[in-house]
Amino acid sequence: xxxxxxxxxxxxxxEGDSAVIKCTYSDSASNYFPWxxxxxxxxxxxxxxxxxxxxxxxxQRIAVTLNKTAKHFSLHITETQPEDSAVYFCAASKxxxxxxxxxxxxxxxP
Amino acid sequence: xxxxxxxxxHLITATGQRVTLRCSPRSGDLSVYWYQxxxxxxxxxxxxxxxxxxxxKGNILERFSAQQFPDLHSELNLSSLxxxxxxxxxxxxxxxxxSGGIxxxxxxxxxxxxx
Numbered sequence: 001x002x003x004x005x006x007x008x009x010x011x012x013x014x015e016g017d018s019a020v021i022k023c024t025y026s027d028s029a030s031n032y033f034p035w036x037x038x039x040x041x042x043x044x045x046x047x048x049x050x051x052x053x054x055x056x057x058x059x060q061r062i063a064v065t066l067n068k069t070a071k072h073f074s075l076h077i078t079e080t081q082p083e084d085s086a087v088y089f090c091a092a093s094k095x096x097x098x099x100x101x102x103x104x105x106x107x108x109x110p
Numbered sequence: 111x112x113x114x115x116x117x118x119x120h121l122i123t124a125t126g127q128r129v130t131l132r133c134s135p136r137s138g139d140l141s142v143y144w145y146q147x148x149x150x151x152x153x154x155x156x157x158x159x160x161x162x163x164x165x166x167k168g169n170i171l172e173r174f175s176a177q178q179f180p181d182l183h184s185e186l187n188l189s190s191l192x193x194x195x196x197x198x199x200x201x202x203x204x205x206x207x208x209s210g211g212i213x214x215x216x217x218x219x220x221x222x223x224x225x
Contacts (some may be wrong), residue, residue, distance in 0.1 A: 006152075034213070043112065043200065043216040044153065087151060097166050098143070098214070103153040 002027040004092050006101025014109050019080050021104045030092040033066060033073050038103075039086045047088075048075070048091040075096035080108045113137065114203050114217035122223045128189040131220045135182055135203030141165065142184040142213060144176055144202040153200065159184055191224045198222075 005024040013019050025033075034049035050064045050073065052055045057064050061080075066073040077084055085108045090101040112137035123129055135142050148173075154170075155168035159178035169174075178184040188195060193197040198221050202214040 032212075036216075043218055045112075045216070046213045049213070091153075095166070096167065098155055099154040099168075100145075100155070 002030055002092055002094060002097060002099040002102040004099045006090050006104055008104060009102065010105045010107070012107045012109065013080050013096070015080060015082060016018060017080055019077045019084070019106055019108075021075045021088055021090070021106070022072060023074070023092075023101050024070075025092040025099075026071065027094055028068075028071060030094040032093040032098075033064070034091050034093070034098075035064060035075050036089045036091065036100075037086045038089065044089060077106075080106075082108050082110050084108050112215040112217065114139075114201060114215050116199075116201050116217035116220050118220060120221050120223070122225065123191060124225055125191055125193060127191050127224075128187065129191065129222065131186040131188070131199055131201075131222070133184045133186070133199075133201030133203075133217055135184070136215055139203035139205050139215070140182065141204045142178055142182070143157065143202040143204075144170075144184070144186050147198040147200060147219075148194075149197070156186070172215065188222070192225050196222055196224045 006023045031052040036044035037047045038044040061078045063076040087103045115134045117132045140161045141149045143158045145153045156170040158166040176186045198219045200219045201217045204214045
């Protein structure tokens with residue numbers, strides 16, 4: 001089955017800096033890659049997603065890139081703010097099976 | 111508020127017991143997914159139902175079972191509980207049959223504590 005690895009497990013940045021979280025997946029047939037943000041004690045919420053026919057997608061300060069050949073995708077957050085502090089999960093999906101990475105705890109210091 | 115509801119919010123029980131977690135999907139969503147999130151760990155996909163039928167199975171233990179009823183709500187049954195089953199259990203729903211390319215909306219979760 002699909003295996004998703006996510007790095008780093010923790011990331012601390014200064015407010016205004018950029019943050020990058022990377023994920024790799026094992027199944028080349030995976031075709032949908034969402035990113036979820038989970039604030040402390042709350043439910044995961046989708047922040048951005050990308051399909052396998054697209055290499056990059058951007059939404060304001062958030063962007064995701066996908067390299068199908070290398071089977072990795074990344075989340076980029078620019079101009080980080082304290083409210084970006086949360087746990088971020090990447091996921092890879094094929095058919096009806098969605099597998100999540102272990103999560104990255106992002107801390108943005110004011 | 112995602113529109114997905116889960117009950118109860120918290121559940122405390124003893125080892126060896128059986129519990130049932132309940133989920134109501136968003137109006138119009140036909141798929142329900144169950145996930146387990148242990149302390150400081152990621153989301154483990156357990157099982158998916160679409161319109162009453164099992165659609166996909168993940169890392170679900172044999173002691174666990176689920177079903178989706180005609181009104182589309184779903185229940186996750188956990189039996190012979192062990193300490194390691196203590197976790198946050200999330201339900202998510204989506205409109206489509208496939209988890210690919212469609213946003214899943216998560217419920218608030220049920221926190222299960224096994225003593």
